Amino acid sequence: MMREASDEELMLRYGKGDAAAFEALYRRHRLPLYRFLLRQVGNKDTAEELFQDLWMRVVNSRGRYEVRAKFTSWVYAIAHNRLMDFYRANGRASFLSHEESESVLEDLPAVEIAADLRLDRKRAVERLLAALGELPDAQREAFLLQQESELSVEEIAAATGVGPETAKSRLRYAVAKLRASLGKKS
Amino acid sequence: MIERRDDELSRIYRDAEGPRPAQRVDDNILAASQRVAGARGRPAGIRFARRWGTPVALAATVLVTFTLALMVFERQSGLEATAPEARRTDRQAKVLPAEPRADQPGTPSPLVLRPIAPALPISQALQRDPVEQGPGGRTVSRGDLGTGQTSSVPEVPRAADVLRKREEAKPAPAAAAPAASGERAGATQQAPVPDAQRAFDVQPPIRPAQAPASAPAPGANTLRESASTLQGAGAVGALTSSVAVPDAKERTPEKWLADIRKLKTEGKAIEAERDLVEFKKRYPDYILPEDLR
Numbered sequence: 287m288m289r290e291a292s293d294e295e296l297m298l299r300y301g302k303g304d305a306a307a308f309e310a311l312y313r314r315h316r317l318p319l320y321r322f323l324l325r326q327v328g329n330k331d332t333a334e335e336l337f338q339d340l341w342m343r344v345v346n347s348r349g350r351y352e353v354r355a356k357f358t359s360w361v362y363a364i365a366h367n368r369l370m371d372f373y374r375a376n377g378r379a380s381f382l383s384h385e386e387s388e389s390v391l392e393d394l395p396a397v398e399i400a401a402d403l404r405l406d407r408k409r410a411v412e413r414l415l416a417a418l419g420e421l422p423d424a425q426r427e428a429f430l431l432q433q434e435s436e437l438s439v440e441e442i443a444a445a446t447g448v449g450p451e452t453a454k455s456r457l458r459y460a461v462a463k464l465r466a467s468l469g470k471k472s
Numbered sequence: 473m474i475e476r477r478d479d480e481l482s483r484i485y486r487d488a489e490g491p492r493p494a495q496r497v498d499d500n501i502l503a504a505s506q507r508v509a510g511a512r513g514r515p516a517g518i519r520f521a522r523r524w525g526t527p528v529a530l531a532a533t534v535l536v537t538f539t540l541a542l543m544v545f546e547r548q549s550g551l552e553a554t555a556p557e558a559r560r561t562d563r564q565a566k567v568l569p570a571e572p573r574a575d576q577p578g579t580p581s582p583l584v585l586r587p588i589a590p591a592l593p594i595s596q597a598l599q600r601d602p603v604e605q606g607p608g609g610r611t612v613s614r615g616d617l618g619t620g621q622t623s624s625v626p627e628v629p630r631a632a633d634v635l636r637k638r639e640e641a642k643p644a645p646a647a648a649a650p651a652a653s654g655e656r657a658g659a660t661q662q663a664p665v666p667d668a669q670r671a672f673d674v675q676p677p678i679r680p681a682q683a684p685a686s687a688p689a690p691g692a693n694t695l696r697e698s699a700s701t702l703q704g705a706g707a708v709g710a711l712t713s714s715v716a717v718p719d720a721k722e723r724t725p726e727k728w729l730a731d732i733r734k735l736k737t738e739g740k741a742i743e744a745e746r747d748l749v750e751f752k753k754r755y756p757d758y759i760l761p762e763d764l765r
Contacts, residue, residue: 305509309502320493334497341501345508411488414481433485461478468484 293357301348312341315358318434319365325430326369328419336372340365355444358435363445366427373423410468417467421460428453429460725755729764
């Protein structure tokens with residue numbers, strides 16, 4: 287049984303002209319990236335525009351690509367930068383100045399998901415997505431990066447251009463708020 | 473530092489219906505990626521051809537043009553090298569004919585015969601061979617005939633033209649003949665004759681090679697005309713060797729007349745009369761001495 291090519295191998299092959307490698311890479315990351323963008327901007331058309339632009343940047347970077355980090359970190363960093371451009375263009379500057387501190391994080395109450403929502407998965411999803419939309423952009427991005435790209439906190443920090451502690455606090459904030467929206471206080 | 477994922481939240485999040493990008497977005501991205509990869513992933517040969525095709529084509533064009541130019545140049549140089557003598561002779565032929573005319577107006581210009589035939593002063597030629605007086609009273613040196621005959625071969629077509637012209641012009645000289653007949657000096661003062669005409673006049677009076685010099689054959693004129701015709705047809709070379717050389721020793725009119733007188737004095741009146749008729753046929757414009765009229 288052949289070993290499945292890694293993202294980095296595929297990208298390198300594409301850089302040498304292997305179109306099939308790109309297609310495999312695209313199929314592999316297409317849905318997570320699209321969901322990440324859609325849930326960040328909340329609009330399908332905008333998400334598709336950003337999504338297409340993101341992949342075109344990948345295509346155009348094929349010759350310069352070097353394996354310095356995971357492909358996922360690289361491509362989500364591109365997505366993050368594209369989002370920043372989008373936020374700047376739309377006056378959503380709060381994302382850029384929003385910083386959380388460990389002290390604030392420690393004050394957050396622990397929340398347990400309600401028993402009824404554990405049984406009613408559909409309603410739980412609705413409430414989670416609604417709460418996700420209400421999160422600050424940075425916290426939502428951290429949560430989505432963790433869920434969609436399966437990046438570590440360090441990788442999230444690298445992709446978003448912040449320190450690991452900042453990334454960690456954003457993530458914990460996001461989780462706490464989402465849990466709060468889904469249940470009862472523990 | 474590793475932050476543990478919230479598995480419960482993750483499970484709920486994954487239960488959410490996954491949105492998908494529109495098909496056209498997928499198509500656009502994949503088409504763009506293939507287009508770019510296609511341009512980059514062409515075989516090395518095609519890439520090489522695209523990169524070097526134009527320069528190589530230009531270089532080949534320049535090379536072919538240069539080679540052709542060189543070949544043409546070499547060919548021309550080769551021609552110059554192989555035929556310098558001919559060209560030089562040709563150039564001389566164009567220049568030389570003017571010289572004798574300047575010295576002796578009215579002297580026949582041997583045309584193309586001059587460059588090849590050894591240059592012979594016209595006075596010498598006249599001394600060596602008597603002058604034959606043509607129908608138009610023009611003087612013709614036979615000194616040029618023997619040597620120059622062969623060189624007249626390339627000019628044969630022109631001689632044929634001259635023959636035709638002469639045939640057309642035959643009646644006219646008959647009227648002008650008495651004025652010029654028999655006088656060498658008068659003959660030299662004649663109006664310049666066209667080169668072609670002179671070229672014809674240069675033709676020797678042809679006689680059979682075996683014919684005795686003392687007694688001109690009755691068919692001499694016929695033979696001469698035949699020779700002229702043959703010459704017009706390009707058979708001059710053959711005739712020159714067999715006919716023209718003995719003809720150079722032909723009797724002069726004076727000698728001929730002397731022979732006739734001799735016959736008369738010997739009492740051979742019939743033969744003398746026949747010879748005189750022949751002489752008149754041959755030299756119709758010649759003014760006969762009183763005793764032979």
